[in-house]
Amino acid sequence: xxxxxxxxxxxxxxxxxxxxxxxxxxxxxxxxxxxxxxxxxxxxxxxxxxxxxxxxxxxxxxxxxxxxxxxxxxxxxxxxxxxxxxxxxxxxxxxxxxxxxxxxxxxxxxxxxxxxxxxxxxxxxxxxxxxxxxxxxxxxxxxxxxxxxxxxxxxxxxxxxxxxxxxxxxxxxxxxxxxxxxxxxxxxxxxxxxxxxxxxxxxxxxxxxxxxxxxxxxxxxxxxxxxxxxxxxxxxxxxxxxxxxxxxxxxxxxxxxxxxxxxxxxxxxxxxxxxxxxxxxxxxxxxxxxxxxxxx
Numbered sequence: 001x002x003x004x005x006x007x008x009x010x011x012x013x014x015x016x017x018x019x020x021x022x023x024x025x026x027x028x029x030x031x032x033x034x035x036x037x038x039x040x041x042x043x044x045x046x047x048x049x050x051x052x053x054x055x056x057x058x059x060x061x062x063x064x065x066x067x068x069x070x071x072x073x074x075x076x077x078x079x080x081x082x083x084x085x086x087x088x089x090x091x092x093x094x095x096x097x098x099x100x101x102x103x104x105x106x107x108x109x110x111x112x113x114x115x116x117x118x119x120x121x122x123x124x125x126x127x128x129x130x131x132x133x134x135x136x137x138x139x140x141x142x143x144x145x146x147x148x149x150x151x152x153x154x155x156x157x158x159x160x161x162x163x164x165x166x167x168x169x170x171x172x173x174x175x176x177x178x179x180x181x182x183x184x185x186x187x188x189x190x191x192x193x194x195x196x197x198x199x200x201x202x203x204x205x206x207x208x209x210x211x212x213x214x215x216x217x218x219x220x221x222x223x224x225x226x227x228x229x230x231x232x233x234x235x236x237x238x239x240x241x242x243x244x245x246x247x248x249x250x251x252x253x254x255x256x257x258x259x260x261x262x263x264x265x266x267x268x269x270x271x272x273x274x275x276x277x278x279x280x281x282x283x284x285x286x287x288x289x290x291x292x293x294x295x296x
Contacts, residue, residue, distance in 0.1 A: 008033055008158050011062035015078060017045045019239075020102070020130060021068030023137035025051060027163040036060045061088025064159065065099050070245065072105040072113060079121075086121055098124045098152050102144075104180050104245070105129070106252045108259050111174030114148075124152045127173050128160065129180035131187075133241065135227055141165035145183070147175035181256050184249040188270045188287070190224040191246075195291040198232040202295070208233045228288045240286030247274040247283075 013036040014025050022044065028035050029050035037053045038060040039045040045053045054060050057078040065085060067075050079086050089097050099117065101110060105127065114125035126148030136142045144164040146153050153169045160167045170179055194215075201211045212229045215221060231237055250271040257264045277283065277293040285292070 009062075009064045009155065010034070012036070012064045012066065012159065013038065013060035013062040014051075014066045014068065015039070015057060015060055016068035016074075016103075017048060018068065019134045020137050022048055023134065024066070024068060024102075024142075024163045027137075027140045028159075031162045033159070033162070036062055056083040056088075057085050058083050058088030058091070061085045061092055061094065061097070063094060063097055064156070065097065066102060067100065068102045070103055071248065072101070072103070072109050075099075075101055075103070075105075076113065079117075086123075089121075089123075096122055096124065098126060098156070100156065101125065101127045102130050104184070104249050104252070105177055107174045107177035107181060107256050110147075110177050111172070114173035124149060125173050126152055126156060127176040128156075129176055129183075130164075131180070131183050132223075133227055137163065143183075144168070145170060145176045145179035147171055147173045147177065147179075149173075177252070178256060181249070181253045184246075185253060185264070185267050185270075187224065188246055188250060188274070189266060190222050191228065191287050192270060192273055192290055194222075194225060194228070195232070195288060195294055198291055199294040228286070231286060231288045232291055237282075237285040237289030237292065240288070242284055243274055243277045243287045243289060244283040246287040247271065247278060250274060 012033055014021060015038045017025055017037055017039040025035060025037060025048050035051035037045040037048060037051045038057055042053060042055060069075055078084055110127045117123040117125050126146060128144050128146045130142045130144055132142040140163045142164040143166040144160050146169045157167055170176060198208055201208055216225055250267060253267045254271060273290060277290045280293050282289050282292055
């Protein structure tokens, strides 16, 4: 496939080839996008088996830069210094680059960051958090919720369509992260509700696989159950979306709600539950591992 024939930008970089970034990169490469890759651990970028791997963010300073990193400070850290993106854009003569933030970040902080980037350096920041997990990333069916200037978003949509099945613009920068906050309330609540259901079923001596079959056949069915169900059956909570990241997201929800003068009692309860999980030493487990905290 000729990337230019479907309206894709000529130069794209992806920074952060972790559990979400790597499958996104593979989908872009498979679609014929000339992709530059950077990761703090170069071996992970090399393992993708395509694209051009560079060792400095400056060398990944393309017209479009996608970042798939845990939080905003990790993105901001890539801007400055001789090896940073700003130096790379200056050397390349790129006057109006677009920086896409695919990580889950604070809606309040990313709006402020976008304003600083545009006014200080002419960099357009688009927040485009993702939902669908690593399976969704591998299958190219992520939900992408977007905040940013409309003209920049229109240029990005053909690119996003290569790894997202639902691509929706909500407004200016920060709006995408606000939608992700809404998403994360539901995700955290569903994961915790299913973990409680599995804890109750296990304590009662029931067959968890049979219980999940019943749940999947009714209103209790969900994408969380489809993707995470085996974890409770197999008691395998390694890898996946960590409890630490889930708590980070919940704290962003609290921050955003507070900024809007809103109280969210369920979100506050979930925040407390994941604080307990991390205090118990399970912060690096998949968030479905809150099951273990419930059973202790």
